[in-house]
Amino acid sequence: MPRAAVAAAQETPAPLDAAAFYGQHCAACHGAARLGGMGPALLPESLERLRPQELAAVLRDGRPATQMAGFAGQLDAAGIDALAAWLRAAPAAAPDWSAADMAASRIVYHPAGSLPARPVFSADPANLFLVVEAGSHHVSVLDGDKLERIYRFRSRFALHGGPKFSHDGRYVFFASRDGWVSKFDLWNLTLAAEIRVGLNTRNLAVSDDGKWVLAGNTLPQTLVLLHAEDLAPARVYDVRGADGTASRVSAVYDAAPRASFIVALRDIPEVWEIPYGAAPAAAPPGRAFTPRVIALGEVLDDFFFDQRYLHILGASRNGHGQVIDLAQGRKVADLALSGMPHLGSGITWVRRGREVMASPNLKQGRISVIDMQSWQTVAEIATNGPGFFLRSHENTPYAWTDAMMSPRRDTLQVIDKDSLRVVASVTPSPGRTAAHVEFTRDGRYALVSVMEQDGAIVAYDAATLREVARIPMDKPVGKYNVFNKTTRSSGTSH
Ligand code: HEC
Missing domain, CATH: 2.130.10.10 (YVTN repeat-like/Quinoprotein amine dehydrogenase)
Structure with missing residues (x-):
């Protein structure tokens, strides 16, 4: 090599081949296709909430007290930046999560009916608190009378949205960022079943009759309906607007008085209502589980419901608030809100x-x-x-x-x-x-x-x-x- 070329090579090292580096140093824990494994998924959607400095810091220094070691020894600052940019970009092959993947992921730890139907502790089961500890991905169970912890267990990585209880308070359901739905038996203090419903999930809702769980995904852009009893998939909805535009789900809710689920969508000006029962307010008999589409003037993704679920108070991303009458399926008022x-x-x-x-x-x-x-x-x-x-x-x-x-x-x-x-x-x-x-x-x-x-x-x-x-x-x-x-x-x- 001519001397000038050697000097140039020393000054500007070859840019990092991030894909190769990933395959060699990360894939074993995070999955060859970045869908996760022993470590969390590393798709752009997964890393959305991680600020640029935080991502660089994890790659450089790792996370203390976890399996995630730092790579400062192998990568200089430019290498860290290149790896971070590669992780923020979508993989060449669009990630997929099929019905078969979902079915294969399901684990039933305790079939319904196999555990006693009474609490294994003396605390008032209706005055328990669940505390989501995001730091090390744990959940604590507190006795609300004595204000003491009675149990603590490890959750899936990064729980998303609040946990949702079955009406009798025995079961609690969690959704995790990376698509895991977990059913926990609070009376027996043990996991009952789990399934991975997607690669990136917003939250879940549990039907008031205790039979159904609906999970809302951003990747793939689906809603997944599960049997609450054993988390077996019942139906997958592709989320698309009237004009065919696919949309991420912002959140799903249980509208108990209407015996329906309500779905807020992030990319299309629609709200969906999915009836699961025969309440008069819900769709006519026979229409159960068929989404009723409410067309909106703009995308609304922050919702509040009145106590009887007659109205949605919604806000758009620019902060504009409005009131939707759920029975009429249309806007009935604007809200004077700022900020x-x-x-x-x-x-x-x-x-x-x-x-x-x-x-x-x-x-x-x-x-x-x-x-x-x-x-x-x-x-x-x-x-x-x-x-x-x-x-x-x-x-x-x-x-x-x-x-x-x-x-x-x-x-x-x-x-x-x-x-x-x-x-x-x-x-x-x-x-x-x-x-x-x-x-x-x-x-x-x-x-x-x-x-x-x-x-x-x-x-x-x-x-x-x-x-x-x-x-x-x-x-x-x-x-x-x-x-x-x-x-x-x-x-x-x-
Ligand atoms: C030995 C297994 C292992 C290896 C190898 C590994 N990681 Fe991790 N990684 C983990 C675990 C476990 C976590 C979760 C740590 C925690 O609980 O916060 C993690 C967390 C992360 C996070 C933070 C994710 C988030 O959403 O907070 C990033 C980014 C990451 N790893 C990137 C990488 C990259 C890039 C490589 C290769 C250069 C790599 N990891 C190698 C196990 C590993």
Whole structure:
């Protein structure tokens, strides 16, 4: 090689052949086609929530206390960037997840009827909390009376959307980012069955009659209906709009009073309703499981339902809010909201004889309160900063909100539901993010997440606001009370 060429080669090393590097160093754990294996899936959809610096840091340094080692020894900064860019790009061959793949993935640990139909613990089974610990992918089960942990188990990688309970509270169903649906028997504290329904999943819903689970995917663009009993697939819906455009699913919901599932779609201006029962509000007999399409003026992907599921309050990506009458299948009002309302975290209560709905705002420090008959905004309550959650309970005069997306992320504000004023605040751990409140079944205690590694669940007396318990947790992103969820408390999301 001429001397000049040698010098040039030393200055500019050959660019990384990312595909080859992946095949050699990553495929054994993440799968040859990046669909996951012992490690998580590494498709662009899988990595959507990972910021660029976070992705580079994982590749360079790995993740402590996991099988994921860092590659700083083999790759320089440019190599890390090239590998990251390759992971962000779609694979040459479009990934597929067929009915056969799905069927082959299903595991039945305990067939229905094989375990005792009574709890193996003495705690009130209706006052249990499930806490999703995102840090190391675990779920804790808390006794809501004693405020103690009674069990902890490993979940699939990155649970998505809240866990959903069967109506009797015995079973809880989880969806994971990479498409796993898990059925857990809470009375026996053991997994009952699992199946992988897709490669990237948003969330799931469980029918009020306990027979069906519907999972909404973004990859492939499908809805998967499962028999709740053993997670056997019953039907796969391709999600396409009237003009044939394929769409990702943003979320699926159980509209219990209508005996139907409602499906929010991310890429097309439609809402789907899939009846699973014969309730009068649902489709005529014989139409069960056939989607009824409600055409919208624009894509709506953040939803709130009134308690009877007569209306959807929806927000578009630019924050425009509107009300859809579900029976009529059309828009009946616009909502005067600004910023980026987070309707999905809304709650309702009766104030001075009128039902009101309140929701936080992802871009502005305020809670909007809307009259549920006139659809007018009755108050805008100024808060410390943009927040994510709002929670209350039938038995407490207060609603609690966070300011998670602001410098005051460590403090929750307590709002009086009658005066609509902020009356108090709590700071569980100064400087550390506090958010997501859920009440015990009687509304006596409010449980707050310190949502960080080495975080905690902190329980407050909901009347005196005094701390009564603190339970260490690894990034507890959400907690779910069996009673409040199965009775569809108006103070929490369903
Ligand atoms: C020995 C198995 C193993 C090998 C080899 C491996 N990983 Fe991982 N990787 C894992 C595990 C397990 C995790 C999940 C860690 C956790 O719990 O956060 C992970 C996590 C990741 C994540 C973070 C994913 C997310 O959504 O948070 C990325 C990115 C990643 N690996 C990329 C790679 C790349 C690229 C290679 C090859 C250069 C590689 N890994 C090699 C096991 C492995």
